[in-house]
Amino acid sequence: MQNIQHFRPTKAIIDLQAIQNNVRHLKEYLKPNVQIMAVVKANAYGHGDIEVAHAAIEAGASMLAVATPDEALHVRKHFPNIDILILGYAPVLFAPYAANENITLTVFSTEWVQNVQSLKTLTKPLKLHIKIDTGMGRIGVTKIEDLLHLYNTINSSSNLIVDGVFTHFATADEEDESYFNKQANMFEQFISALPAKPRIVHAANTATMLMKDKHLQFDAVRFGISMYGLAPSAYVKTKLPFPLQTAFSLETELIEVKQIQAGQSIGYGATFTATEPSYIGTIPIGYADGLIRKYSGQHVLLDGIRVPIVGRICMDQCMILLPTAYNIGEKVTLIGKQKEEEITIDEWASKVDTINYEVPCIITSRVPRIYNTKQ
8 A cells, every 4th residue: 555755754654564464354253244344434443444354344344434424425435345334313304325336324313204205306225224112212113113114104105125123222332231132132122123124234332342242243243442452441352252452553753852951841831830841842742633732741752762842732732751862853652662661542541531432533634644554
């Protein structure tokens, strides 16, 4: 895969081999004939949807999942034949486009189906997956009678197909299984109420497929956060059935080094003041790149040494406190390994009291993704 020239030294390195290894390990772990649905929504959690999809499919994924119609159309341009499911809401007016592009839609409203039927513009069959809300509280039918009404309404149309049915678990990554078991039991009750089982039943998100009973794998599993080498929670991290390989790292380099004296301050608001003669390095990454101001104080790696970000993070740059003078161009790793040290996405998430999912997602498109396919 050819990478175009980028002149700014700030870049995210995406290890596609790590993604493939995670998919292959999952495939070995799953029951036979269970399909892997690679979740590449949100630009593959900030990793790059097209490149990640290629890697996942090559490693054994047979379906792709996105969140929005625009994501689906973008992915379809590059993958004309693979099944693509939109996990979220799609407006009625998108239905003809979905049918023409063989994009599968999530449905949870009989009124939505009736409005699609009234369009009378479907020239090709439209595949639908019915979403059942067993306790997540977002989208989905909540009563068996509503499920059956929706199912029958879809089947009354010659151009609509109930291709699948699914749910999503709210607490699969937590140690207490009481709420999870309630959802799982409810989902099985809903499935049993259907006149006929659809082609694909899926319920297992990443935590479910890695930790719970294998009967919940059904026909397909949705491989999300751990495809990228990240555990869904600290608890799941201790229970993984196979090791994960992290795919995302973030690096830049020193663009200036200066010495300041005791009493001199750095950055907007002069929030950092040196207490002794110090070396300050400037690196070209800031909050416009996703390094939000709350990351002030977070460590980065330089020469295998942890050094802190000091002062307020600017839009395009920030400053780090160096142990000594370094040359311009010295590599700085914000996420990833240097020598014996490593700064993880989980560490970044903990710094700003969030989850690891959010960290790569908020690294903006201004930071180029460079793809590494070597072992």
